[in-house]
Amino acid sequence: MxxxxxxxxxxxxxxxxxxxxxxxxxxxxxxxxxxxxxxxxxxxxxxxxxxxxxxEAKIKLSPNLLKSGLSTGKFEITDSSFGGNDNLLTLYLIFDKDFDGILHVKVFDKNGLETGRTKLEVKMNKDYANYFDFIFDERVEIEARSLIVVE
Missing domain, CATH: 1.20.5 (Single alpha-helices involved in coiled-coils or other helix-helix interfaces)
Structure with a gap:
């Protein structure tokens, strides 16, 4: 037991x-x-x-715009509703000074070849920031590793 x-x-x-x-x-x-x-x-x-x-594409502001108190924030590249692929640049712009002028934007591919241009008239007050849409021709495609120059 x-x-x-x-x-x-x-x-x-x-x-x-x-x-x-x-x-x-x-x-x-x-x-x-x-x-x-x-x-x-x-x-x-x-x-x-x-x-x-x-x-990622790179954004570059011209020296004149930098002197004018302009700087950039976030940006996005999407398809335009008017047709095309990756031909709409939405760019957040910050204004440290009053600005009244035309912004010219050029796109260069990874080999440095220009692929498109557009422009937008902008009038903003000091200490203001907003998103702006730059629409390129439907044949323009902002490719990977593109350089986007704002003048």
Missing amino acids: KTTILIIILSVFTLVSCERIKNKTQETINAGGEAVGKSATEFVEGVSEGIDKTL
Whole structure:
């Protein structure tokens, strides 16, 4: 009888120990999987960000516009509702001085060849900022790594 009780107690102890080991193993696997998942996500985000920066078009303001108190913020290149692909430049402009003039925008491809021009008449007061749409001909496509010059 004592042997049976001893075997039962050892069996229960073994089962409880195995369950604890199983739970700890599962927790360790979950923690490891979570760490791998975070690392993979950060890696993918880093690669994506690197690709975005490499392919992103660049905006350059002329020295005269910089002296006139003009600076840029965010920009976006999309399809114009008038037709064409990637031929609409939406540019956030910041005015540190009063401005009244015509902005000329030229697009150059990654090889430095001009691919399009447009202009927009702008009249803004000092300390004002807003988004402005520059619509290019439907045959113009602002490509990856283009240079956009605002004069």
